[in-house]
Amino acid sequence: MVKNDKKNITIATESGLCLKCGACYAVCPVGAISIDLHSDEFPIVNLDKCNKCGMCFRVCPGLFPDQKMYSAKDKVGPVSDAYVGYAVDKNIHGIVTSGGVCTAISTYLLRVGDVAGVIMPRASCSNPIRNEVIVAQNEHEVLSCVGSRYSPTFTCVGLKGVQSGKCYAFVGKPCDIYALNKCKEYLTELKNAISYTVGVFCHHTPNYECTDRLLREQRIFPEQVAKIQYRGGGWPGFVRVFGKKGDVLFEQEYKKAWVEYMADTPKRCKMCVDCTAEYADISLGDAWNIAKSHKDEVGKNIIIARTQRGHDLLMRVAEVGAISIEKILLQTVLFSQKDLLSKKEAALGYLVWNKLKSNRNPCVKLRADMFLCFLKCLFNRILKLRGSYVLRGK
Numbered sequence: 052m053v054k055n056d057k058k059n060i061t062i063a064t065e066s067g068l069c070l071k072c073g074a075c076y077a078v079c080p081v082g083a084i085s086i087d088l089h090s091d092e093f094p095i096v097n098l099d100k101c102n103k104c105g106m107c108f109r110v111c112p113g114l115f116p117d118q119k120m121y122s123a124k125d126k127v128g129p130v131s132d133a134y135v136g137y138a139v140d141k142n143i144h145g146i147v148t149s150g151g152v153c154t155a156i157s158t159y160l161l162r163v164g165d166v167a168g169v170i171m172p173r174a175s176c177s178n179p180i181r182n183e184v185i186v187a188q189n190e191h192e193v194l195s196c197v198g199s200r201y202s203p204t205f206t207c208v209g210l211k212g213v214q215s216g217k218c219y220a221f222v223g224k225p226c227d228i229y230a231l232n233k234c235k236e237y238l239t240e241l242k243n244a245i246s247y248t249v250g251v252f253c254h255h256t257p258n259y260e261c262t263d264r265l266l267r268e269q270r271i272f273p274e275q276v277a278k279i280q281y282r283g284g285g286w287p288g289f290v291r292v293f294g295k296k297g298d299v300l301f302e303q304e305y306k307k308a309w310v311e312y313m314a315d316t317p318k319r320c321k322m323c324v325d326c327t328a329e330y331a332d333i334s335l336g337d338a339w340n341i342a343k344s345h346k347d348e349v350g351k352n353i354i355i356a357r358t359q360r361g362h363d364l365l366m367r368v369a370e371v372g373a374i375s376i377e378k379i380l381l382q383t384v385l386f387s388q389k390d391l392l393s394k395k396e397a398a399l400g401y402l403v404w405n406k407l408k409s410n411r412n413p414c415v416k417l418r419a420d421m422f423l424c425f426l427k428c429l430f431n432r433i434l435k436l437r438g439s440y441v442l443r444g445k
């Protein structure tokens with residue numbers, strides 16, 4: 052256990068280990084933590100208000116990377132069954148990220164009254180180049196959240212909107228779900244309140260600076276922007292910036308834009324070993340290497356049903372015809388996600404590197420399998436450098 056006299060999250064924020072989940076804000080009993088959802092800043096503790104209860108410190112996943120998952124062999128976590136699928140509703144084709152299964156599940160849950168709301172992020176209504184988190188209570192609100200936001204969301208901030216006696220679903224990245232689970236450990240009222248968790252696969256979340264740089268380089272002023280669509284317009288789609296008259300100020304194929312503008316990976320994401328939301332009831336990603344890429348065609352999701360509860364829900368959504376799904380082998384999942392999953396190994400190696408270099412994360416316990424990953428990453432890096440040296444030499 053880490054020695055921490057401060058007993059709050061400043062140890063995470065000061066060492067750059069905050070992954071912007073918002074859990075600290077959600078659990079603080081005296082409102083001593085402030086988060087600016089519209090900036091790249093980490094949360095701030097008001098020491099005058101803080102009563103040193105230590106709750107934020109205990110739930111903070113930034114400081115406590117998930118030690119259980121430090122196995123490069125166990126690449127996608129628990130799997131009940133895996134599927135490839137898409138939402139059947141034609142109205143959402145072309146605006147969702149992959150196959151729209153996340154939107155279909157969320158609207159289904161609200162329609163049948165299984166939950167009172169779905170906690171999910173979206174573009175901020177007051178500032179479209181930033182994000183906010185809402186508790187969506189109807190189909191219209193769920194539709195306002197479609198599409199991946201490749202910028203920080205502090206998703207657990209939405210837990211503040213939970214009302215006692217009601218049930219909710221929660222949509223988030225792997226670290227959001229992990230943080231939610233940590234909150235549930237300490238706040239019993241949350242344990243029963245969150246009935247379903249839907250996780251999206253995640254390679255990394257770029258800071259707002261990436262979006263800001265895109266705008267700067269394209270000479271677009273923030274005041275001109277009505278909407279940023281990081282995904283949409285077919286699959287895998289485009290990054291688009293829309294002006295206030297509905298005009299397109301910028302458009303670039305998603306894959307190109309991701310490499311050109313969104314590649315900057317925050318330090319904590321580099322050490323993240325959960326790529327596929329292993330703690331969710333259902334996890335969703337892009338069906339890379341499986342779905343055909345076409346501008347007018349609907350994309351598809353890789354779907355991992357993990358818990359019995361998640362599997363039952365998925366079957367119900369399929370039975371009412373809201374999604375079309377086809378069972379696939381685990382091997383197909385691994386094939387589809389091979390690029391993302393290689394990151395898991397790299398993250399293990401990075402954890403070793405980081406610990407040896409500066410010991411900035413005191414909670415990481417080094418293990419033999421992690422050293423193997425480190426050596427493998429080092430070897431690959433040397434090969435890469437040698438390759439580019441040879442190419443340059445030619």
Ligand SMILES: Cc1cc2nc3c(=O)[nH]c(=O)nc-3n(C[C@H](O)[C@H](O)[C@H](O)COP(=O)(O)OP(=O)(O)OC[C@H]3O[C@@H](n4cnc5c(N)ncnc54)[C@H](O)[C@@H]3O)c2cc1C
Nearest residue numbers: 147148149150151152153154171172198200253254336337
């Ligand atoms: C930052 C990020 C990185 C990703 N990296 C990968 C990857 O490497 N490989 C891969 O296969 N898939 C990745 N995904 C998942 C993929 O982009 C889709 O989110 C997923 O396939 C679900 O698609 P969908 O069509 O069902 O989603 P939709 O029906 O369009 O719904 C999207 C849902 O995601 C929520 N959401 C959007 N942005 C965020 C966010 N930043 N944090 C939390 N929730 C959010 C929305 O509120 C909405 O509920 C990533 C997603 C994000 C947000």
Ligand code: SF4
Nearest residue numbers: 079101102104105107
């Ligand atoms: S230690 Fe307790 S009171 Fe202080 S900021 Fe953290 S949760 Fe809030």
Ligand code: SF4
Nearest residue numbers: 069070073075111113
């Ligand atoms: S709880 Fe989440 S938002 Fe708060 S400091 Fe830790 S990682 Fe950052």
Ligand code: SF4
Nearest residue numbers: 226253255256320323
């Ligand atoms: S890479 Fe990990 S830590 Fe970073 S945003 Fe994604 S799930 Fe969170």
